[in-house]
Amino acid sequence: MASEATRWPSKATPDRRSEEHMFVIAGATGNTGSVVADTLLAQGKKVRVLVRDAAKGEAFRKRGADVFVLPSLDDEAGLTRALTGAEAAYILSPPDVASSSFLADRRKTFDVVKRAVDASGVGHVVLLSSIAAHRDHGTGPILSVAYAERVLRETKAKLTFVRASYFLENWAPVLAATADGKLPTFLPADLTIPMVATKDIGLVAAKALLEGPPSAKVDIIELAGAEDESPRTIAAHLSTILGKPLELDVAPLDAVVPVFTSFGVSVDAASLFREMYAGLQNGTVAFEGNGARFVRGSTGAEAVLRGLLGKG
Template structure:
């Protein structure tokens, strides 16, 4: 049995499918099972990682746990403690390439929660694998409403560079680590990126190519971009920090391209063009 947190998210949904294809029982944790829309063979369990008083029953009989902070980062320590009590053997943590393994991690909004979770997993004494992903290709979905409505994406840094990684590659890597029987992935850090560096302008052009809809970037100020990004769960200061970080990647990408996707999964990393094709409906207004 493998327990998957964030099971209805971009990575988790793909991961559940991969595991079921391998004939592995999956327990998917979600706040709203009625809306999960996961395969019938999935054991879908209601879970509130913040409010539930005891998380150990959620992990009963589980061999491994996929821990995604997007499912409730503030509860990571509680879930790790529950995994220990339930006898879970392995944790695969969906982490971040923003981690530098230096004191800077505790001052950076983006890396802080992931660094804390990595330290907690290491301290648990359980077997672990960290999947440090770079820029997720799904971040481009933030442009979808503008592309559908006007074809104009407003962005502070059209020249910002990254190597977007497809959520399917992250799910593939997670499945390999969760199902590892050789120990090859025990206590390993995998740094996962896409296969090529692209600017934001080039990403928008790739989306336009697959949708057949004209799309371009219009540059705005960092303050405007931060205000548009901020929300109830993402404070303005964190948004400003993230926008500034994007600006620093104009001269060079924040994270170099790695071959870890191919090394871990056995297949080449999917390109951004492939990702755009997979999500064309999100940008064209139909699915």
């Protein structure tokens, strides 16, 4: 049987590369953006990575990506240029936990993103959002992506919101304490919640970009990990990896602000994190359900923890 290509009169071969869809990836040097960029490049897709520093884009350039140096997502003219001609874009809310006006800064960024999306005409935006982004209070830093979802809905673009749960990589900063047989946490020992590997977030976002815009205005994906976890199950995974028992060291909510500020987080941002931990405990920080697609990643907690400990 004649193949699709031989059924039609042949035309002059067009410039395939200029016809290809281009995908723009913000945060390409980060946990999730790097997976999105790697996945698309591995499939031979035309990719433009946004980096703040040209040197950090070098590895992507060598693999065929167009490297666009954009010092900040707040640069409206630059972001508009970066998005122009793109089929779709992966956008995240860049974390700046030293800011003393965390939410106001993020709102300003997404006002810029909103205008750049419309001015560029990009047709599909995949936003890294968060569990509980449907709520307008009691979720701390998650309010920043709640705002991002709201303003992006006002653009002409089709949207995919990847509402990721608690990152398994959030355990990284406390792993040094395992040398003393401890696992510090602000979560109650047996609070079982969805926790996801950033690799799975990147894979889900890449899939959404490749599948193209949803038929409706917005597709919401609520993304959990392979299994829900608690501090106790995380400690058990770590005990298996390290071959020794670990004791959970559960700190009260009142310790969040002093501990976070001791690591350079602003009082403003630390107070938001306190609210988020409280929200995880009282059920405010939870998936919406209600029409969203529930998806589980496939990467287990143990694999992520092994990687974080350099024992992968």
